[in-house]
Amino acid sequence: MFLSFQQNMASSSPTLTIGVVGFGHLGQYLVDRLLKDGPSLGLTLGFVWNRNSDKLKGLVSPELVLDDLSSFANRQCDVIVEVCHPQIVIEYGVRFLSKSHFMVGSPSALSDADLNQNLRQASEQHGRTLYVPSGALWGGQDIQRLNDSGTLKALFIRMSKHPSCFRLKGDIPADLKEGRRVLFRGSVAELCPLAPNNVNTMAAAAVAAGMLGFTGVQGEIVSDTELQDHHVVEVEVTGSDGFSVRTVRRNPAKLGAVTGKATYQSFWSSLLICKGHGGRVYLC
Incomplete structure (x- = not known):
């Protein structure tokens, strides 16, 4: 119908x-x-x-x-x-x-x-x-306000998922299919072409953090076979005068799903x- x-x-x-x-x-x-x-x-x-x-x-x-x-x-x-x-x-x-x-x-x-x-x-x-x-991305508006005030100093995002949830350029090696392994750590500018379907959260953060941009925002993607029913997104924000915030988001997701339910x-x-x-x- x-x-x-x-x-x-x-x-x-x-x-x-x-x-x-x-x-x-x-x-x-x-x-x-x-x-x-x-x-x-x-x-x-x-x-x-x-x-x-x-x-x-x-x-x-x-x-x-x-x-x-x-x-x-x-x-x-x-x-x-x-x-x-x-x-x-x-x-x-x-x-x-x-x-x-x-x-x-x-x-x-x-x-x-x-x-x-x-x-x-x-x-x-x-x-x-x-x-x-x-x-x-949790706290995107807060990151943007910190950026607009000129006090944003650093931004780091880690996204951890089951290996079946990644759509990377090239196949995931067999030794990455068991346990926990960091697949990439570096600038979001470098990461986006390698995992364009998996790091849109990081890209949104880079837009919010205009002072740092895609080159200045740092990202990490982690393959973890323990994550059978959810993704984990960790955000670490550093401002001036010792200010910092760290958030951890657990996003329910089916095995193999690129996007979490929430x-x-x-x-x-x-x-x-x-x-x-x-x-x-x-x-x-």
Whole structure:
């Protein structure tokens, strides 16, 4: 049975039309929430695109399926949400911002300095907002405030997962499939191209910590076979005059899942914020 959408005509607030790019687990969750809860919140689904359109059959009404992503502008969406792969950000990010606000679900793409600058310029030029969802990052707004005050000195993030949860460039060696092993430690700028689907939390932190940027924020990914049903995200923030904060987040997740369960709700909450904040980058 096709999911259908009925606009809530009784809503007094302006309706925002949302385009969803990607129909993996996260994309399916957002589409489902938009169809079920969107009407009461003034949100309507404008289109859904997936690289394999066959995956949408029987799940999304045909009129909502966008076969050719290059024709996205014809759907006249207020916000476009990417939840599939950094390559889409590279190929379409600037074009999306020329027509709509853009929520980038793969902020690891922003580790490319040239792309980062081009997106910021497009955002400013067109008066659109480039939204970066916090995802699994805890305390992102606090990091941003510390950064904006000029007192942020250092930021370190460690993400620990079962080896089946990593989507790295290249296969995980056999000796990493048992026990705990550090796979990489270094700048987030170096890490993002190696694990683009796993370190979006770190990328969001690098956006929040603009003074440090992707090069200055340090990250570590850890393979741990003990983590059968959750991911662990540790954040260490250092400010001036001896100030420091350390948080540890346990994020429930199925074995092999790239994204933790709590992150799905976090993305939905971020989307509800995307109502336009001018020509700038906005952590949501």
